[in-house]
Each structure stands twice: as C-alpha cells, then as structure tokens.
Amino acid sequence: MLPTTSKGRTSSSSTSRVNSPTFPQYLRRIIKWQQMDIEYTFWQMLYLCTSPKVVYQHTKFHKQTKNQWARDDPAFVVISSLLLAVATLAYCAAYDHSAGHAVFVVISVVLFHFLITGAGLATCCWLLTNAYLREEAPNSHVVEQRVEWLYAFDVHCNSFFPMFVMLYVFHYFLSPVLVAHGFIPVLLSNLLFMVAASYYHYLNFLGYYVLPFLERTAFFLYPIGFVIVLSPILILSGFNPSRYFMNVYFSQRV
Secondary structure, eight states, rough: OOOOOOOSSSOGGGGOOOOOOHHHHHHGGGGGGGOOOOOOHHHHHHHHOOHHHHHHHHHHHHHHHHHHHOOOOTTTHHHHHHHOOOHHHHHHHHOOOOOHHHHHHHHHHHIIIIHHHHHHHHHHHHHHHHIIIIIOOOSSSOOOOOOOOOHHHHHHHHHHHHHHIIIIIIIIHHHHHSSSSHHHHHHHHHHHHHHHHHHHHHHHHHHHHTTTTTOOOGGGHHHEEEHHHHHHHHHHHHHOOHHHHHHHHHHOOO
C-alpha cells in the first residue's frame, strides 16, 4: 500500500509499536561502508535544500516498508560529519596559523555544532512531542505510537544540512565581505544567519508534521518569529555574527 498524507491515527493493525534499531546497532553500522546507501543520502541532501517535502514523503514510504520512522542507515550522519570537517578545515586553512589549534577546531565543531548539540535538541524535541503533542487515542483498540529518539535525531540532521550549506559553505566564500567593517557586512551577515536559522526550524516542523499521531506541530514554527524579531535588533545594534564566530574559533583575529 502506498503511503498516504492523512494526519489521522491509523488502525491498530498498522500501528504496532515501532521496533527501531537500538543505538548500539546504529553505531555498529557506521563502520560498514559497503552497506551504506551513499547515492540515496546525497539525493536526500539535495532535496532537503530544494524540495524538503519530497524527502518527508519518502519518510512515509520508509515507515510503510520497514515499520519505523527513523533511518536504519547512518550514512547521512557520517557524510554530514565528513563534509562539516572538510568545510571547517577550509576555514582553518584561511584563518588559522596553528595545526594543533586547527585540529581542535575541527573536532569541536563536528562534535559540538553537529553531534552533541543535535543530540541535545533531538532529546528535547523527543520529550516534548511524546509528552505534549501526541493525539489522544480515540479508543482502547488503538495502539499508542511514540516518536523514536533516532527519528528526532534524523530530523535534526535533515534540518542541519541546509544550514550547513548556508553558514559553512556559502559563508566561507562570502566571508571576506561578511567580516569586513561597516553596515553592509552587518546587514548581510545577519540576513544570512536569519535565513539559515529560519529554514532549520521550518525543516524541523516538517519532520514532525509528517507524523500522523502528532498534533499542534505548528509549535515548531514559533522560533522563526523570534528569529525574525531578533535580527533587526542585532542589525541596528551593529552586531556582526560572522565576525563574532570567527573570533571565537580562530586564533587569527578578523
């Protein structure tokens, strides 16, 4: 049966509790490159930047075929980490003078910006959705469904990748302009960060909206309003996020 777009709760025959892979099993698959679907991962990355709803339509199909929402293939996490490391190395080559410090920056960015922060955000969303956003069961014959933690982490990874493209790749090529002094660099830097943060939260919303047993998922769009309100304040105050983060991470002051 093809996946549907219904937001209603499905019947008990198709809503058995998901047997998602355990975290140790997921980690063990990281070293099995031959079993990773690299081509499909790059396809997902492309469409997350251009047409993210298509990716989540495939997530529904994945649920129908494997009876779990979360990916069982860690290729997306592995490739995202490698791309992030390469991008950070490019920044280090341009703005750092110490090889030891460059290694520290690469490790800290991959671990903190992507993995640790992502695990923390995924845990918060996992707890929030299961505690407050699940629909009430209409009758006792319907088996409750819950958001898988690995799916919450998948949503973060999906949301992070377009932000990575904007704030690490595009930002790298624009950095000579963005870190300059003056109003125009402040304006452009804040606009870039605003678009990246807003798109992150929009994809976060799509990730939970696709789950038919959740309601009030528009909650995940609220941070976009905060970002839109905060950005003009930062612009008028003269705060340049590009200069700030470059000065935090690199020994060469910009």
